[in-house]
Amino acid sequence: MTKGNINVSVENIFPLIKKFLYSDHEIFLRELISNATDATLKLKHLTNIGEANVDYGTPQIEVKIDKEGKKLHIIDQGIGMTGEEVEKYINQVAFSGAEEFLEKYKDSAKDAGIIGHFGLGFYSAFMVAEKVEIITKSYKDEPAVRWICDGSPEYSIEETDKATRGTEIILHIAEDSTEFLEESRIRELLLKYNKFMPVPIKFGTKTETLPLPEDAAEDAKPETKEVDNIINNPTPAWTKAPSELKDEDYKNFYRELYPMQFEDPLFHIHLNVDYPFNLTGILFFPKLGNNLNIEKDKIQLYQNQVFVTDEVKGIVPDFLMLLRGVIDSPDIPLNVSRSYLQADGAVKKISSYITKKVGDKMASLINENREDFEKKWNDIKIVIEYGMISEDKFYDKSDKFALYPNVDGKYFLWSELEEKIKANQTDKDGNLVILYASDEHDQHSYVQAAKDKGYEVLLLDSPIVPHLIQKLEGSKEKIQFARVDADHINNLIRKDEPVISKLNEEEKETLKKTVEEGISDAKFTVQLEDLDSSDAPFIITQPEFMRRMKDM
Numbered sequence: 186m187t188k189g190n191i192n193v194s195v196e197n198i199f200p201l202i203k204k205f206l207y208s209d210h211e212i213f214l215r216e217l218i219s220n221a222t223d224a225t226l227k228l229k230h231l232t233n234i235g236e237a238n239v240d241y242g243t244p245q246i247e248v249k250i251d252k253e254g255k256k257l258h259i260i261d262q263g264i265g266m267t268g269e270e271v272e273k274y275i276n277q278v279a280f281s282g283a284e285e286f287l288e289k290y291k292d293s294a295k296d297a298g299i300i301g302h303f304g305l306g307f308y309s310a311f312m313v314a315e316k317v318e319i320i321t322k323s324y325k326d327e328p329a330v331r332w333i334c335d336g337s338p339e340y341s342i343e344e345t346d347k348a349t350r351g352t353e354i355i356l357h358i359a360e361d362s363t364e365f366l367e368e369s370r371i372r373e374l375l376l377k378y379n380k381f382m383p384v385p386i387k388f389g390t391k392t393e394t395l396p397l398p399e400d401a402a403e404d405a406k407p408e409t410k411e412v413d414n415i416i417n418n419p420t421p422a423w424t425k426a427p428s429e430l431k432d433e434d435y436k437n438f439y440r441e442l443y444p445m446q447f448e449d450p451l452f453h454i455h456l457n458v459d460y461p462f463n464l465t466g467i468l469f470f471p472k473l474g475n476n477l478n479i480e481k482d483k484i485q486l487y488q489n490q491v492f493v494t495d496e497v498k499g500i501v502p503d504f505l506m507l508l509r510g511v512i513d514s515p516d517i518p519l520n521v522s523r524s525y526l527q528a529d530g531a532v533k534k535i536s537s538y539i540t541k542k543v544g545d546k547m548a549s550l551i552n553e554n555r556e557d558f559e560k561k562w563n564d565i566k567i568v569i570e571y572g573m574i575s576e577d578k579f580y581d582k583s584d585k586f587a588l589y590p591n592v593d594g595k596y597f598l599w600s601e602l603e604e605k606i607k608a609n610q611t612d613k614d615g616n617l618v619i620l621y622a623s624d625e626h627d628q629h630s631y632v633q634a635a636k637d638k639g640y641e642v643l644l645l646d647s648p649i650v651p652h653l654i655q656k657l658e659g660s661k662e663k664i665q666f667a668r669v670d671a672d673h674i675n676n677l678i679r680k681d682e683p684v685i686s687k688l689n690e691e692e693k694e695t696l697k698k699t700v701e702e703g704i705s706d707a708k709f710t711v712q713l714e715d716l717d718s719s720d721a722p723f724i725i726t727q728p729e730f731m732r733r734m735k736d737m
C-alpha cells in the first residue's frame with residue numbers, strides 16, 4: 186500500500202477561485218478591508234499584551250482610487266508582514282494567518298474581533314485584478330518587501346523602501362472590472378459592507394465648515410478646511426453595553442442603519458450573549474399594522490462588524506424577517522454561500538436563541554407597562570401572531586404576552602379571556618366558545634346582537650387570523666372559535682333567557698319564512714332577534730366551517 190498527498194497546484198486553484206469561490210465579485214473589497222482590519226486589531230492586541238513595542242497611535246485604513254493608473258489601493262497601518270511571513274501567509278493558498286493568530290493567542294485574543302477564517306479572502310483580489318502588489322513593512326524591525334503576482338502561480342518578491350509600518354495592497358484592475366475604479370461604486374461597497382467596521386476607513390477628503398468665533402463680524406464668512414472623509418462608524422450601538430445606551434441612542438442607531446426610514450421603531454431588543462455562542466445585536470419592531478411585507482430595510486447579518494447579508498430567508502425564522510436591525514456573531518461564516526448558511530449548525534442555534542429572546546422580551550415589556558404594550562399591540566400583533574403560528578417555542582411562551590382585544594378596545598391575555606367568558610360562553614359539549622369579528626364594520630349587527638346577549642366579542646382582524654385560530658384550537662383543550670356571524674352563536678348556553686319578543690309565534694313564523702324565501706342559499710340560517718335590544722330584527726348566519734373554507 187502506498188500513501189501520498191494529493192497535490193493541489195495553485196495553477197488549478199486560481200481559475201476555480203475566480204469562478205466559484207464567491208458568487209459576487211464585489212466582495213473582494215470586503216475581504217481586503219477585513220484583512221487590513223485584522224492586521225490593525227492584531228497589532229492592537231499585541232501592544233495590549235506587551236508583545237509589540239510600538240506606538241499604536243490612531244491607525245486608520247485608506248482606500249484610494251488611481252483612475253489613470255487603473256489601480257485601487259488599500260492601505261493599513263497594522264501589523265505588516267516580513268518577507269518570511271509573506272511567503273508563509275500569502276503564498277500558501279488556504280492557510281489562514283487569522284486562524285493561526287487566534288490559535289496562538291487563544292486565551293487572550295478570543296474577543297479581539299479577528300475576522301479572517303478560511304485563508305482564502307486575499308485571493309478574491311484576483312476576481313477583479315490582473316495583477317496584485319503587496320508592499321508591506323512589519324512592526325518588527327525588518328526590511329519592507331514587495332510581492333507581485335499576475336494571477337499565474339509565479340510571483341516575485343523583493344526588498345523595497347517603505348518607511349511606515351503596515352501594508353499597502355495595490356490592485357491593477359482588470360479590463361472587465363473597471364467599475365471598481367468608479368468613486369461612486371467603491372463608496373457604495375464601503376457603505377454596504379464596511380459601514381460599521383471597527384477601524385476608521387478613509388475614502389478621500391471632505392470639506393468641513395468651522396464654527397465662527399464668538400466675536401466674529403456679522404458678515405464674516407465661516408472658514409472651511411479639508412478633513413479625512415471617514416465612511417464608517419467604528420463603534421455602532423450594538424457593540425456597546427445596553428447600560429451605556431439611552432432610548433434616543435437606539436433611535437439614532439435605527440436611523441443610521443436605515444437612513445430612509447423616518448418613522449421611529451416601537452421597541453428594540455438588545456441581544457447580548459457569550460454562551461453557548463457569541464452574539465450581539467439589536468432588533469427593532471417597526472410599525473407594521475397589518476402589513477406582512479418588508480421588502481427593503483431588512484435584518485442585517487454581520488460577522489465581527491463586517492456585513493455578511495440581508496438576505497436572511499431560511500437563516501432566521503420567517504416571522505423575525507418582519508423585524509429590522511442587526512445580528513452580529515463571529516460564528517456566522519463570512520465566505521460562504523447562502524445554502525451553506527442555511528444548513529450551518531451555529532446559524533440554526535442562533536436563530537432559535539433569538540426566537541426565545543424575542544419571546545422573553547415581549548413578556549417583560551407587557552409586565553413593565555401593560556398600557557403601553559396594549560397601545561402598540563395593533564402594530565406588532567402580526568409579528569407575534571406569525572411567530573405563534575410558525576415557531577412552537579415561541580407559541581409555548583405566547584400566553585404570557587399575546588393579547589386578544591375585544592371590539593370595544595379592551596385587551597385580554599388568554600387566561601383573562603377564559604376567566605371572563607367561562608360562565609357565559611360554553612356550548613352544549615362544554616367547549617368554551619370564543620366569538621370574534623374580523624371586520625367590525627361589516628359584522629356590526631352580529632356584534633351588536635352578541636353583545637346584547639352579554640357575550641364577549643373579540644376583534645381579530647389581521648390577515649393570518651384563520652391560521653392563528655387553527656393553531657389555538659389545535660393546541661388548547663376544549664375551545665372553539667366562532668366568527669360572530671356563524672351559527673355557533675345559537676348553540677351557546679346562556680345564563681339569562683332572552684326577553685320574550687314582542688311578536689307572537691305566528692308573526693315570528695311569517696317573518697322567518699319571508700326572509701328565508703329571500704335567501705336562495707340554503708346554507709344560511711335565519712334567526713329572529715329580540716326587537717328591543719338589537720339593531721337588527723333578524724340575523725342570517727352561516728355554519729362556521731363553511732365560512733372558513735372560503736377564508737383559507
Ligand code: ADP
Binds near residue numbers: 300
Ligand atoms: P484569512 O484572513 O482568512 O486568514 P486571507 O487569505 O484573507 O485569509 O489572508 C491570508 C493571510 O495573509 C492573513 O491571515 C494574514 O496573515 C495575511 N495578510 C493578508 N492581508 C494582510 C494585511 N493587510 N496585513 C497583514 N497581513 C495580512
Ligand code: MG
Binds near residue numbers: 219301302305306
Ligand atoms: Mg481575510
